[in-house]
Amino acid sequence: MDFRDGAHNLYHIIVASLHIGKLRYLAVVIESEEAHQTSKVIKLLQWLDSVGVKNVCLYDMNGVLKKSKDTIFQIMKNAKSIEEVNEDVTHHAPDHMTLEFVSYVDGKEAVAKAANLIFVENFKRHDIGGELDHQILLESHLNQALQIVGCKGPEPDLLLVYGPVRSHLGFPPWRIRYTEIVHMGSLNFMRYGSLIKAIYNFTKVRHNYGT
Protein backbone atom coordinates (compact mmCIF):
# COMPACT_ATOMS: atom_id res chain seq x y z
CA MET A 1 0.00 0.00 0.00
CA ASP A 2 1.56 3.31 -0.97
CA PHE A 3 1.00 6.79 0.36
CA ARG A 4 -1.85 7.49 -2.05
CA ASP A 5 -3.76 4.40 -0.94
CA GLY A 6 -3.37 5.51 2.66
CA ALA A 7 -4.64 9.00 1.89
CA HIS A 8 -7.53 7.59 -0.10
CA ASN A 9 -8.54 5.32 2.76
CA LEU A 10 -8.32 8.21 5.20
CA TYR A 11 -10.56 10.37 3.03
CA HIS A 12 -12.97 7.46 2.75
CA ILE A 13 -13.17 7.24 6.54
CA ILE A 14 -13.66 11.00 6.89
CA VAL A 15 -16.33 11.12 4.20
CA ALA A 16 -18.18 8.23 5.81
CA SER A 17 -18.22 10.12 9.11
CA LEU A 18 -19.46 13.43 7.66
CA HIS A 19 -22.81 14.68 8.89
CA ILE A 20 -23.50 15.71 5.33
CA GLY A 21 -27.15 16.38 6.15
CA LYS A 22 -26.01 19.58 7.90
CA LEU A 23 -24.88 20.95 4.54
CA ARG A 24 -28.22 21.48 2.88
CA TYR A 25 -27.08 23.99 0.24
CA LEU A 26 -23.58 24.71 -0.99
CA ALA A 27 -22.48 27.70 -3.05
CA VAL A 28 -19.30 27.68 -5.10
CA VAL A 29 -17.93 31.04 -6.22
CA ILE A 30 -15.35 30.86 -8.98
CA GLU A 31 -13.34 33.80 -10.26
CA SER A 32 -14.53 34.40 -13.83
CA GLU A 33 -11.14 33.87 -15.49
CA GLU A 34 -10.84 30.47 -13.84
CA ALA A 35 -14.47 29.60 -14.53
CA HIS A 36 -13.60 28.99 -18.20
CA GLN A 37 -11.98 25.73 -17.11
CA THR A 38 -15.16 23.70 -17.50
CA SER A 39 -13.41 20.35 -17.01
CA LYS A 40 -12.20 21.45 -13.58
CA VAL A 41 -15.66 22.70 -12.66
CA ILE A 42 -17.12 19.34 -13.64
CA LYS A 43 -14.46 17.50 -11.64
CA LEU A 44 -15.36 19.61 -8.61
CA LEU A 45 -19.05 18.77 -9.04
CA GLN A 46 -18.22 15.08 -9.32
CA TRP A 47 -16.27 15.23 -6.08
CA LEU A 48 -19.18 16.96 -4.39
CA ASP A 49 -21.62 14.40 -5.70
CA SER A 50 -19.42 11.57 -4.46
CA VAL A 51 -19.40 12.90 -0.89
CA GLY A 52 -23.14 13.40 -0.87
CA VAL A 53 -23.48 17.14 -1.51
CA LYS A 54 -26.53 17.28 -3.74
CA ASN A 55 -27.55 20.93 -3.91
CA VAL A 56 -25.02 23.27 -5.42
CA CYS A 57 -25.16 26.87 -6.58
CA LEU A 58 -22.42 27.83 -9.02
CA TYR A 59 -21.56 31.52 -9.24
CA ASP A 60 -19.15 33.61 -11.21
CA MET A 61 -19.46 37.34 -11.71
CA ASN A 62 -19.53 37.45 -15.51
CA GLY A 63 -21.86 34.52 -16.19
CA VAL A 64 -19.18 32.24 -17.69
CA LEU A 65 -20.61 29.25 -15.82
CA LYS A 66 -24.09 29.99 -17.17
CA LYS A 67 -22.66 29.67 -20.68
CA SER A 68 -21.13 26.30 -19.73
CA LYS A 69 -24.43 25.01 -18.38
CA ASP A 70 -25.25 22.73 -21.29
CA THR A 71 -21.81 21.15 -21.29
CA ILE A 72 -22.00 20.56 -17.56
CA PHE A 73 -25.43 18.91 -17.74
CA GLN A 74 -24.24 16.68 -20.60
CA ILE A 75 -21.53 15.24 -18.35
CA MET A 76 -23.42 15.35 -15.05
CA LYS A 77 -26.26 13.19 -16.23
CA ASN A 78 -27.86 12.77 -12.81
CA ALA A 79 -28.05 16.54 -12.26
CA LYS A 80 -31.12 18.70 -12.68
CA SER A 81 -31.46 22.43 -12.93
CA ILE A 82 -33.06 24.19 -9.95
CA GLU A 83 -35.80 25.43 -12.29
CA GLU A 84 -36.84 21.82 -12.94
CA VAL A 85 -37.21 20.95 -9.27
CA ASN A 86 -40.66 21.74 -7.94
CA GLU A 87 -40.33 20.98 -4.27
CA ASP A 88 -38.15 22.81 -1.78
CA VAL A 89 -34.71 22.16 -3.19
CA THR A 90 -33.19 21.34 0.20
CA HIS A 91 -35.74 18.62 0.83
CA HIS A 92 -35.63 16.63 -2.37
CA ALA A 93 -34.63 12.98 -2.43
CA PRO A 94 -30.86 12.61 -2.73
CA ASP A 95 -30.99 10.60 -5.95
CA HIS A 96 -29.86 13.51 -8.10
CA MET A 97 -27.92 16.73 -7.86
CA THR A 98 -29.60 20.09 -8.22
CA LEU A 99 -27.54 22.79 -9.84
CA GLU A 100 -28.22 26.50 -9.81
CA PHE A 101 -26.27 28.90 -12.03
CA VAL A 102 -25.97 32.46 -10.82
CA SER A 103 -24.06 35.58 -11.81
CA TYR A 104 -23.80 39.23 -10.82
CA VAL A 105 -27.12 40.15 -12.43
CA ASP A 106 -28.88 37.85 -9.98
CA GLY A 107 -27.58 39.84 -7.04
CA LYS A 108 -27.93 43.57 -6.68
CA GLU A 109 -29.72 43.99 -10.00
CA ALA A 110 -32.29 41.42 -8.91
CA VAL A 111 -32.92 43.30 -5.67
CA ALA A 112 -33.48 46.48 -7.68
CA LYS A 113 -35.95 44.62 -9.95
CA ALA A 114 -37.72 43.13 -6.94
CA ALA A 115 -38.01 46.55 -5.27
CA ASN A 116 -39.32 47.99 -8.54
CA LEU A 117 -41.96 45.27 -8.67
CA ILE A 118 -43.17 46.19 -5.18
CA PHE A 119 -43.26 49.91 -6.04
CA VAL A 120 -45.25 49.23 -9.23
CA GLU A 121 -47.80 47.11 -7.35
CA ASN A 122 -48.07 49.73 -4.65
CA PHE A 123 -48.66 52.56 -7.12
CA LYS A 124 -51.16 50.47 -9.07
CA ARG A 125 -53.12 49.95 -5.87
CA HIS A 126 -52.99 53.69 -5.21
CA ASP A 127 -54.22 54.49 -8.69
CA ILE A 128 -57.37 52.46 -8.15
CA GLY A 129 -58.08 54.08 -4.81
CA GLY A 130 -55.88 52.09 -2.48
CA GLU A 131 -53.39 53.49 -0.01
CA LEU A 132 -49.99 54.60 -1.15
CA ASP A 133 -47.62 53.60 1.57
CA HIS A 134 -43.93 53.54 0.85
CA GLN A 135 -43.39 52.18 4.31
CA ILE A 136 -45.21 49.01 3.31
CA LEU A 137 -41.97 47.55 2.01
CA LEU A 138 -40.70 44.99 4.45
CA GLU A 139 -38.03 42.34 4.32
CA SER A 140 -40.68 39.68 3.70
CA HIS A 141 -42.04 41.59 0.71
CA LEU A 142 -38.58 41.76 -0.82
CA ASN A 143 -38.17 38.02 -0.23
CA GLN A 144 -41.40 37.31 -2.09
CA ALA A 145 -40.61 39.74 -4.90
CA LEU A 146 -37.18 38.16 -5.39
CA GLN A 147 -38.88 34.80 -5.90
CA ILE A 148 -41.14 36.34 -8.52
CA VAL A 149 -38.25 37.87 -10.48
CA GLY A 150 -36.59 34.47 -10.58
CA CYS A 151 -34.24 34.36 -7.60
CA LYS A 152 -35.45 31.14 -6.10
CA GLY A 153 -32.35 29.72 -4.48
CA PRO A 154 -32.12 29.49 -0.69
CA GLU A 155 -29.38 30.93 1.51
CA PRO A 156 -26.35 28.64 1.23
CA ASP A 157 -24.98 27.13 4.42
CA LEU A 158 -21.45 27.16 3.06
CA LEU A 159 -19.79 29.15 0.32
CA LEU A 160 -16.47 28.04 -1.16
CA VAL A 161 -14.45 30.65 -3.04
CA TYR A 162 -12.09 29.47 -5.78
CA GLY A 163 -9.85 32.24 -7.01
CA PRO A 164 -6.96 34.42 -5.97
CA VAL A 165 -8.94 36.85 -3.80
CA ARG A 166 -10.70 36.13 -0.52
CA SER A 167 -13.94 37.79 -1.55
CA HIS A 168 -17.33 36.49 -2.65
CA LEU A 169 -17.13 38.64 -5.80
CA GLY A 170 -20.69 39.92 -5.70
CA PHE A 171 -22.60 36.75 -4.85
CA PRO A 172 -26.24 37.77 -4.25
CA PRO A 173 -26.01 39.76 -1.01
CA TRP A 174 -29.54 38.91 0.09
CA ARG A 175 -28.56 35.25 0.43
CA ILE A 176 -25.41 35.26 2.57
CA ARG A 177 -26.45 36.56 5.97
CA TYR A 178 -25.15 33.58 7.91
CA THR A 179 -23.33 31.68 5.20
CA GLU A 180 -19.96 30.34 6.18
CA ILE A 181 -17.32 31.54 3.72
CA VAL A 182 -14.15 29.58 3.02
CA HIS A 183 -11.43 30.59 0.62
CA MET A 184 -10.08 27.56 -1.26
CA GLY A 185 -7.40 29.18 -3.38
CA SER A 186 -7.12 28.94 -7.13
CA LEU A 187 -9.28 26.44 -9.05
CA ASN A 188 -6.06 25.47 -10.87
CA PHE A 189 -4.76 23.93 -7.67
CA MET A 190 -7.97 22.51 -6.26
CA ARG A 191 -7.52 19.43 -4.12
CA TYR A 192 -9.97 16.78 -3.00
CA GLY A 193 -8.45 16.80 0.49
CA SER A 194 -8.99 20.55 0.88
CA LEU A 195 -12.60 20.18 -0.21
CA ILE A 196 -13.24 17.40 2.31
CA LYS A 197 -11.57 19.42 5.04
CA ALA A 198 -13.72 22.50 4.34
CA ILE A 199 -16.92 20.44 4.43
CA TYR A 200 -15.80 18.49 7.50
CA ASN A 201 -14.98 21.72 9.38
CA PHE A 202 -18.35 23.18 8.47
CA THR A 203 -20.26 20.16 9.76
CA LYS A 204 -18.41 20.43 13.09
CA VAL A 205 -19.22 24.11 13.77
CA ARG A 206 -21.92 25.21 16.22
CA HIS A 207 -23.78 28.30 14.98
CA ASN A 208 -24.82 31.01 17.41
CA TYR A 209 -26.69 33.43 15.12
CA GLY A 210 -26.55 36.50 17.34
CA THR A 211 -26.92 34.90 20.78
Next chain:
Amino acid sequence: MFSLRLPIPLEKTLITSLPKTSTTYSAYSGMTRFQVCHRYLSNSITKRGTSVVAFQDEVDGEIFVDAFQDEADGEIFVDEDFLEVDPLPVELQPELMPKHVAVIMDGNGRWAKMKGLPTSAGHVAGTQSFKWIVKLCYSWGIKVLTVFAFSMDNWIRPKVETEFLLNLFERSILSQVEECKRKGIQISVIGDTSKLPKSLKSMIANAEETTKENPKFQLILAVSYSGKYDVVQACKSVAKKVQDGLLHLEEINENIIEKELETNCTEFPYPDLLIRTSGELRVSNFLLWQLAYTEFFFNKKLWPDFGKDEFVEALSSFQNRQRRYGGRH
Protein backbone atom coordinates in the same frame (compact mmCIF):
# COMPACT_ATOMS: atom_id res chain seq x y z
CA MET B 1 -11.34 56.15 31.05
CA PHE B 2 -14.93 55.27 31.54
CA SER B 3 -16.80 53.72 34.40
CA LEU B 4 -19.38 51.07 34.12
CA ARG B 5 -21.60 49.52 36.68
CA LEU B 6 -23.06 46.07 36.82
CA PRO B 7 -23.71 44.24 40.07
CA ILE B 8 -21.96 40.90 40.09
CA PRO B 9 -21.75 38.36 42.89
CA LEU B 10 -18.62 38.64 44.98
CA GLU B 11 -17.53 35.11 44.09
CA LYS B 12 -17.46 36.03 40.38
CA THR B 13 -15.01 38.86 40.95
CA LEU B 14 -11.29 38.66 41.36
CA ILE B 15 -11.26 40.55 44.61
CA THR B 16 -8.61 39.17 46.91
CA SER B 17 -8.07 39.96 50.52
CA LEU B 18 -6.18 43.14 49.68
CA PRO B 19 -6.98 46.07 51.94
CA LYS B 20 -9.18 48.97 51.06
CA THR B 21 -7.31 51.66 49.21
CA SER B 22 -9.72 54.49 49.72
CA THR B 23 -13.02 55.50 51.06
CA THR B 24 -14.73 58.15 49.05
CA TYR B 25 -18.04 59.72 48.60
CA SER B 26 -19.20 59.39 45.03
CA ALA B 27 -22.27 59.82 42.96
CA TYR B 28 -22.95 57.12 40.42
CA SER B 29 -24.87 57.33 37.24
CA GLY B 30 -28.51 56.51 37.86
CA MET B 31 -28.25 57.01 41.63
CA THR B 32 -29.63 60.04 43.30
CA ARG B 33 -27.71 60.06 46.55
CA PHE B 34 -24.13 60.00 47.57
CA GLN B 35 -22.95 56.68 48.81
CA VAL B 36 -19.91 55.47 50.65
CA CYS B 37 -17.62 53.66 48.26
CA HIS B 38 -15.01 51.24 49.52
CA ARG B 39 -12.54 50.61 46.76
CA TYR B 40 -10.66 47.35 46.55
CA LEU B 41 -7.70 46.75 44.32
CA SER B 42 -7.44 43.45 42.56
CA ASN B 43 -5.47 41.98 39.71
CA SER B 44 -7.62 41.27 36.78
CA ILE B 45 -7.17 40.03 33.31
CA THR B 46 -3.76 39.81 31.78
CA LYS B 47 -3.84 41.05 28.24
CA ARG B 48 -0.88 40.73 25.93
CA GLY B 49 1.51 40.51 28.87
CA THR B 50 0.23 43.67 30.50
CA SER B 51 -1.51 43.48 33.84
CA VAL B 52 -4.84 45.16 33.68
CA VAL B 53 -6.03 46.26 37.04
CA ALA B 54 -9.71 46.41 37.80
CA PHE B 55 -10.97 48.60 40.54
CA GLN B 56 -13.97 47.04 42.12
CA ASP B 57 -16.25 49.07 44.27
CA GLU B 58 -18.45 47.82 47.02
CA VAL B 59 -21.51 50.00 47.29
CA ASP B 60 -24.04 49.10 49.92
CA GLY B 61 -22.88 45.51 49.85
CA GLU B 62 -22.95 45.10 46.04
CA ILE B 63 -19.77 44.84 43.99
CA PHE B 64 -19.46 46.80 40.75
CA VAL B 65 -16.74 46.28 38.16
CA ASP B 66 -15.12 49.64 37.68
CA ALA B 67 -12.86 51.16 35.04
CA PHE B 68 -9.87 49.27 33.81
CA GLN B 69 -6.52 50.95 33.87
CA ASP B 70 -3.34 49.67 32.34
CA GLU B 71 -0.48 49.02 34.66
CA ALA B 72 3.07 49.22 33.32
CA ASP B 73 6.26 48.98 35.31
CA GLY B 74 4.41 49.20 38.57
CA GLU B 75 2.83 52.52 37.74
CA ILE B 76 -0.80 52.87 37.00
CA PHE B 77 -1.57 55.19 34.15
CA VAL B 78 -4.81 56.18 32.56
CA ASP B 79 -4.87 55.93 28.79
CA GLU B 80 -6.39 59.32 28.15
CA ASP B 81 -4.00 59.73 25.25
CA PHE B 82 -5.19 56.74 23.29
CA LEU B 83 -5.38 58.82 20.14
CA GLU B 84 -1.70 59.69 20.10
CA VAL B 85 -0.26 58.57 16.77
CA ASP B 86 1.33 55.14 16.60
CA PRO B 87 4.12 54.86 14.00
CA LEU B 88 3.49 52.68 10.95
CA PRO B 89 5.28 49.31 11.19
CA VAL B 90 8.05 48.80 8.63
CA GLU B 91 6.31 45.82 7.06
CA LEU B 92 3.35 47.94 5.94
CA GLN B 93 3.35 50.28 2.96
CA PRO B 94 1.38 53.51 3.36
CA GLU B 95 0.33 53.59 -0.31
CA LEU B 96 -1.30 50.14 -0.03
CA MET B 97 -3.36 50.82 3.09
CA PRO B 98 -7.05 50.04 2.70
CA LYS B 99 -9.22 53.15 2.71
CA HIS B 100 -12.06 51.49 4.61
CA VAL B 101 -11.72 48.70 7.16
CA ALA B 102 -14.76 46.95 8.67
CA VAL B 103 -14.59 44.84 11.82
CA ILE B 104 -16.89 42.28 13.39
CA MET B 105 -15.74 42.35 17.00
CA ASP B 106 -16.63 38.81 17.99
CA GLY B 107 -15.69 36.77 21.03
CA ASN B 108 -16.15 38.92 24.13
CA GLY B 109 -18.48 36.44 25.79
CA ARG B 110 -16.29 33.43 25.04
CA TRP B 111 -13.22 35.29 26.25
CA ALA B 112 -14.89 36.03 29.58
CA LYS B 113 -16.13 32.46 29.91
CA MET B 114 -12.63 31.10 29.32
CA LYS B 115 -11.34 33.28 32.13
CA GLY B 116 -14.17 32.44 34.49
CA LEU B 117 -15.44 36.00 34.38
CA PRO B 118 -18.92 37.41 33.81
CA THR B 119 -19.84 38.29 30.23
CA SER B 120 -19.76 41.97 31.15
CA ALA B 121 -16.03 41.71 31.82
CA GLY B 122 -15.57 40.39 28.30
CA HIS B 123 -17.38 43.37 26.83
CA VAL B 124 -15.32 45.75 28.94
CA ALA B 125 -12.10 44.08 27.82
CA GLY B 126 -13.39 44.28 24.26
CA THR B 127 -13.63 48.05 24.45
CA GLN B 128 -9.87 48.16 24.99
CA SER B 129 -9.33 46.33 21.70
CA PHE B 130 -11.80 48.70 20.10
CA LYS B 131 -9.84 51.71 21.29
CA TRP B 132 -6.64 50.16 20.02
CA ILE B 133 -7.96 49.59 16.55
CA VAL B 134 -9.38 53.12 16.35
CA LYS B 135 -6.00 54.48 17.34
CA LEU B 136 -4.13 52.32 14.82
CA CYS B 137 -6.49 53.14 11.95
CA TYR B 138 -6.26 56.83 12.76
CA SER B 139 -2.46 56.63 12.99
CA TRP B 140 -1.88 54.63 9.81
CA GLY B 141 -3.89 56.61 7.30
CA ILE B 142 -6.99 54.45 7.05
CA LYS B 143 -9.88 56.80 6.23
CA VAL B 144 -12.87 54.88 7.55
CA LEU B 145 -13.38 52.23 10.22
CA THR B 146 -16.78 50.59 10.55
CA VAL B 147 -17.38 48.37 13.57
CA PHE B 148 -20.29 46.06 14.18
CA ALA B 149 -21.03 47.19 17.71
CA PHE B 150 -24.52 45.73 18.11
CA SER B 151 -26.45 43.63 15.62
CA MET B 152 -30.20 43.59 15.19
CA ASP B 153 -29.87 39.88 15.86
CA ASN B 154 -28.36 40.63 19.29
CA TRP B 155 -31.72 41.85 20.61
CA ILE B 156 -32.55 38.22 21.40
CA ARG B 157 -29.84 38.17 24.07
CA PRO B 158 -30.89 38.50 27.75
CA LYS B 159 -32.16 41.99 28.58
CA VAL B 160 -29.51 42.42 31.29
CA GLU B 161 -26.77 41.90 28.73
CA THR B 162 -28.27 44.12 26.02
CA GLU B 163 -28.86 46.93 28.53
CA PHE B 164 -25.31 46.59 29.77
CA LEU B 165 -23.91 46.63 26.24
CA LEU B 166 -25.84 49.70 25.21
CA ASN B 167 -24.92 51.46 28.43
CA LEU B 168 -21.27 50.57 27.89
CA PHE B 169 -21.47 51.86 24.36
CA GLU B 170 -23.09 55.11 25.49
CA ARG B 171 -20.53 55.78 28.20
CA SER B 172 -17.60 54.88 25.96
CA ILE B 173 -18.60 57.31 23.25
CA LEU B 174 -19.66 60.02 25.66
CA SER B 175 -16.24 60.02 27.26
CA GLN B 176 -14.46 60.38 23.92
CA VAL B 177 -16.58 62.86 21.95
CA GLU B 178 -14.55 65.96 22.75
CA GLU B 179 -11.26 64.16 22.13
CA CYS B 180 -12.58 62.94 18.77
CA LYS B 181 -13.59 66.46 17.87
CA ARG B 182 -10.11 67.77 18.72
CA LYS B 183 -8.44 65.05 16.66
CA GLY B 184 -10.71 65.37 13.62
CA ILE B 185 -12.46 62.05 14.08
CA GLN B 186 -16.00 62.04 12.75
CA ILE B 187 -18.39 59.73 14.55
CA SER B 188 -21.29 58.31 12.54
CA VAL B 189 -23.85 55.75 13.65
CA ILE B 190 -25.79 53.46 11.33
CA GLY B 191 -28.63 51.12 12.21
CA ASP B 192 -32.22 51.14 13.34
CA THR B 193 -32.09 53.54 16.27
CA SER B 194 -35.83 53.32 16.98
CA LYS B 195 -35.31 50.59 19.59
CA LEU B 196 -32.49 52.35 21.42
CA PRO B 197 -32.95 54.07 24.80
CA LYS B 198 -33.72 57.80 24.58
CA SER B 199 -30.49 58.81 26.28
CA LEU B 200 -28.47 56.83 23.77
CA LYS B 201 -30.34 58.30 20.81
CA SER B 202 -29.70 61.75 22.16
CA MET B 203 -26.02 60.98 22.76
CA ILE B 204 -25.65 59.68 19.21
CA ALA B 205 -27.20 62.81 17.74
CA ASN B 206 -24.92 64.97 19.86
CA ALA B 207 -21.79 62.97 18.97
CA GLU B 208 -22.55 63.13 15.24
CA GLU B 209 -23.25 66.85 15.36
CA THR B 210 -20.20 67.64 17.50
CA THR B 211 -17.73 65.74 15.32
CA LYS B 212 -18.98 66.40 11.81
CA GLU B 213 -16.57 69.22 10.86
CA ASN B 214 -13.22 68.71 9.08
CA PRO B 215 -12.78 65.02 9.63
CA LYS B 216 -9.42 63.37 9.05
CA PHE B 217 -10.85 59.98 9.94
CA GLN B 218 -14.35 58.57 10.18
CA LEU B 219 -15.53 56.06 12.74
CA ILE B 220 -18.81 54.39 11.82
CA LEU B 221 -20.57 52.49 14.57
CA ALA B 222 -23.17 49.97 13.45
CA VAL B 223 -25.68 49.77 16.28
CA SER B 224 -28.93 47.77 16.01
CA TYR B 225 -27.87 47.22 12.41
CA SER B 226 -28.49 44.50 9.87
CA GLY B 227 -27.55 44.33 6.22
CA LYS B 228 -31.07 43.39 5.19
CA TYR B 229 -32.53 46.25 7.22
CA ASP B 230 -30.15 48.60 5.39
CA VAL B 231 -31.33 47.42 1.97
CA VAL B 232 -35.00 47.61 2.99
CA GLN B 233 -34.68 51.13 4.36
CA ALA B 234 -32.82 52.15 1.19
CA CYS B 235 -35.71 50.82 -0.90
CA LYS B 236 -38.19 52.72 1.30
CA SER B 237 -36.20 55.92 0.71
CA VAL B 238 -36.31 55.30 -3.02
CA ALA B 239 -40.07 54.72 -2.86
CA LYS B 240 -40.52 58.00 -0.99
CA LYS B 241 -38.54 59.81 -3.70
CA VAL B 242 -40.76 58.30 -6.38
CA GLN B 243 -43.83 59.34 -4.40
CA ASP B 244 -42.47 62.88 -4.06
CA GLY B 245 -41.77 63.08 -7.79
CA LEU B 246 -38.00 63.23 -7.34
CA LEU B 247 -37.49 59.94 -9.20
CA HIS B 248 -39.29 58.00 -11.90
CA LEU B 249 -39.92 54.28 -11.53
CA GLU B 250 -37.97 53.58 -14.73
CA GLU B 251 -34.87 55.18 -13.22
CA ILE B 252 -34.61 52.72 -10.35
CA ASN B 253 -31.56 50.50 -10.54
CA GLU B 254 -28.93 49.18 -8.15
CA ASN B 255 -27.01 52.47 -8.18
CA ILE B 256 -30.07 54.38 -7.03
CA ILE B 257 -30.57 51.92 -4.15
CA GLU B 258 -26.88 52.12 -3.25
CA LYS B 259 -27.08 55.87 -2.75
CA GLU B 260 -29.76 55.39 -0.10
CA LEU B 261 -27.87 52.86 2.01
CA GLU B 262 -26.87 54.12 5.45
CA THR B 263 -23.21 53.92 4.47
CA ASN B 264 -23.81 56.94 2.23
CA CYS B 265 -22.62 58.88 5.28
CA THR B 266 -19.07 58.31 4.06
CA GLU B 267 -17.00 59.06 0.95
CA PHE B 268 -15.80 55.43 0.96
CA PRO B 269 -18.88 53.25 1.58
CA TYR B 270 -17.38 49.93 0.47
CA PRO B 271 -14.95 48.26 2.87
CA ASP B 272 -11.70 47.11 1.30
CA LEU B 273 -11.04 44.75 4.17
CA LEU B 274 -13.35 42.98 6.60
CA ILE B 275 -11.87 41.49 9.76
CA ARG B 276 -13.80 39.07 11.91
CA THR B 277 -12.37 37.63 15.09
CA SER B 278 -13.05 34.47 17.12
CA GLY B 279 -12.72 32.06 14.22
CA GLU B 280 -16.25 32.49 12.86
CA LEU B 281 -16.33 32.55 9.05
CA ARG B 282 -19.55 34.47 8.42
CA VAL B 283 -20.57 38.08 7.85
CA SER B 284 -23.64 37.65 10.09
CA ASN B 285 -25.89 40.12 8.31
CA PHE B 286 -23.32 42.91 8.34
CA LEU B 287 -23.02 45.29 5.35
CA LEU B 288 -24.39 42.65 2.99
CA TRP B 289 -24.70 44.95 -0.02
CA GLN B 290 -21.40 46.71 0.58
CA LEU B 291 -19.16 43.64 0.87
CA ALA B 292 -19.26 42.46 -2.77
CA TYR B 293 -15.54 42.97 -3.38
CA THR B 294 -14.31 43.21 0.16
CA GLU B 295 -11.42 41.02 1.12
CA PHE B 296 -12.13 38.87 4.17
CA PHE B 297 -9.68 38.22 6.97
CA PHE B 298 -10.91 35.74 9.54
CA ASN B 299 -8.80 35.53 12.69
CA LYS B 300 -9.11 32.94 15.42
CA LYS B 301 -8.26 35.28 18.29
CA LEU B 302 -11.16 36.38 20.48
CA TRP B 303 -11.83 40.10 20.21
CA PRO B 304 -10.32 41.15 23.57
CA ASP B 305 -7.09 39.45 22.50
CA PHE B 306 -7.00 41.11 19.06
CA GLY B 307 -4.30 43.72 19.15
CA LYS B 308 -1.67 45.49 17.11
CA ASP B 309 0.13 42.32 16.00
CA GLU B 310 -3.05 40.76 14.71
CA PHE B 311 -4.10 43.95 12.95
CA VAL B 312 -0.68 44.21 11.27
CA GLU B 313 -1.10 40.60 10.13
CA ALA B 314 -4.48 41.42 8.59
CA LEU B 315 -3.12 44.51 6.84
CA SER B 316 -0.03 42.65 5.61
CA SER B 317 -2.20 39.95 4.14
CA PHE B 318 -4.34 42.59 2.42
CA GLN B 319 -1.30 44.42 1.07
CA ASN B 320 0.32 41.22 -0.22
CA ARG B 321 -2.80 40.42 -2.21
CA GLN B 322 -3.00 44.00 -3.50
CA ARG B 323 0.59 43.74 -4.73
CA ARG B 324 -0.10 40.41 -6.50
CA TYR B 325 -3.59 40.95 -7.89
CA GLY B 326 -4.26 44.67 -7.87
CA GLY B 327 -7.30 46.52 -6.59
CA ARG B 328 -10.99 46.04 -7.13
CA HIS B 329 -12.29 44.03 -10.06
